[in-house]
Amino acid sequence: MKVLFVSPGWEKGRLWGELAFKFPTLSLASIAAVTPPEWDVAFLDDNFETIDYCCTADLVALTAMTPQAPRAYEIADEFRRRGKTVVMGGFHASNLPDEALGHADAVVVGEGELVWPQLLSDYRQGSLKRLYQSGTQMEMAAIPRARREIFTGKRYLLTNTIQTTRGCPFDCEFCSVTAFYGRKYRKRPVANILQELEQLRKANSFLFFVDDNIVADRKYALELFAGMKGMDFKWLSHSPIDFAADRELMKAAGESGCVGMFVGFESLNQESLSAMGKVTNRARSYLEDAQAFRDNGIGILGSFVMGYDGDTPAIFEQTLRFCEDARLEAAIFPILTPYPGTSVRRRLEAEGRIFSNNWRDYDMEHVTFRPLGMSAEQLQQGYEQLCRSFYSFSSMYRRIFKLHRSVQVFGPMNFGFRAALKRRKVTA
Known part of the structure; x- marks a missing residue:
């Protein structure tokens, strides 16, 4: 099984889309770190990479802040038109899960590390739920080291x-x-x-x-x-x-x-x-x-x-x-x-x-x-x-x-x- 993590790009013609120096989305590397080893992991940054909507990923996962949400929805909609299963999380989806569910098969509300392994297990068993939200917060001592190798080869100022x-x-x-x-x-x-x-x-x-x-x-x-x-x-x-x-x-x-x-x-x-x-x-x-x-x-x-x-x-x-x-x-x-x-x-x-x-x-x-x-x-x-x-x-x-x-x-x-x-x- 393969999961593709996607960081939606900032809109060109606006300040954050025109800044030459880019930093990676640490939250996706943190979720990648709790992804079970039987899953292949890939990462794509829409800021400077072309999205292959016909890729071999079984599951596509996106995170977005509010100004990135429209672009995230465009990406999610196109993947779903190609038959892919899409999951969304992050600040915007957590605050407006019903809106996000109009563009995704499942939404993760709040911190995702605790529920992500369960979501992947549900997907494999064909029982994916629409909403995932942990009843507790992540124990800080249990947070694993971020899987920064997913950023290798990307055009970041630093990782x-x-x-x-x-x-x-x-x-x-x-x-x-x-x-x-x-x-x-x-x-x-x-x-x-x-x-x-x-x-x-x-x-x-x-x-x-x-x-x-x-x-x-x-x-x-x-x-x-x-x-x-x-x-x-x-x-x-x-x-x-x-x-x-x-x-x-x-x-x-x-x-x-x-x-x-x-x-x-x-x-x-x-x-x-x-x-x-x-x-x-x-x-x-x-x-x-x-x-x-x-x-x-x-x-x-x-x-x-x-x-x-x-x-x-x-x-x-x-x-x-x-x-x-x-x-x-x-x-x-x-x-x-x-x-x-x-x-x-x-x-x-x-x-x-x-x-x-x-x-x-x-x-x-x-x-x-x-x-x-x-x-x-x-x-x-x-x-x-x-x-x-x-x-x-x-x-x-x-x-x-x-x-x-x-x-x-x-x-x-x-x-x-x-x-x-x-x-x-x-x-x-």
Whole structure:
């Protein structure tokens, strides 16, 4: 028996579809790791590979985030027309299983490792169910090493991605992580992580932790960073801005090889931060916090949500000025997007403010709701101008042309974002 894992591509003409640097879908490698040995496993990335719909696979499995869902449905529909059995999972299918079942023979809701072997067994016995959902969460010590060999030969920037924790202790209104994993913060044993890292070091010295908040448990993070010290990794991950207040932990991260963090500033408006549930952020200390990252050799990929209820057209210039004053190495400016399963979607639905459920536009680049402090057109145009200004040569010079170890990562990142923005189709 053969299973084909498919990662649907990002749409060309949009930012994420035009970025030259691509990373593999770790979730599919994790599901491949719990696939019984009697199954042959193949993997295809729709971003840069042609799909053979007449392949010999018995079962096709796809995962997709919301903006990828339309492409995933197209792929699933075509495979089913050829007589293939299709299974879907991931964030979007988990939040809208009935919709996904219109394009798949079965849907996996939530974490898939526990139910995947049973699904494959049911398929072989001709008793495939329509819906699979585990009643419990995966024991973190039982998570096997991801089957990264399925990425061999693909055009990825790197395949050294790893997850040490699942979930987030916070519940930001716009975030879909809590809806998927819950607020319980679960950790893999540090010893298991270090063993896996020893193997990954043989492939590449660069590493990306896909954790949503790698420093949420201070004791755990300190143990992990201490174990990594001397491995000579250059690594990146996600952390909240208040990470800057813990200088011991930040120093340990820097000494373990951290060169960059994705940091959710989200807003310069404290009232907006409170409304979105970003309880750890203090806008008044942002400049000082950013300097603390830099002092420890850690660059910042900042994120600022555009279009919250407290935002007016002035927010775009204010955000640009802050980013340059703080000398943020890189940033993204996602338009507030009411993803299925999130609290913000429930609120905006109740207020009658969502005007589009075209999932293609749920890519954080397009306005899908009516903002309060400006028109939808002003939000879209402000976003476009902010992106162009931030990734202009003059802004890049002010922010990143300095002696700092993170430039080796953020220099190419800036040029990559700039090139992708020039290739994308502007909607305003």
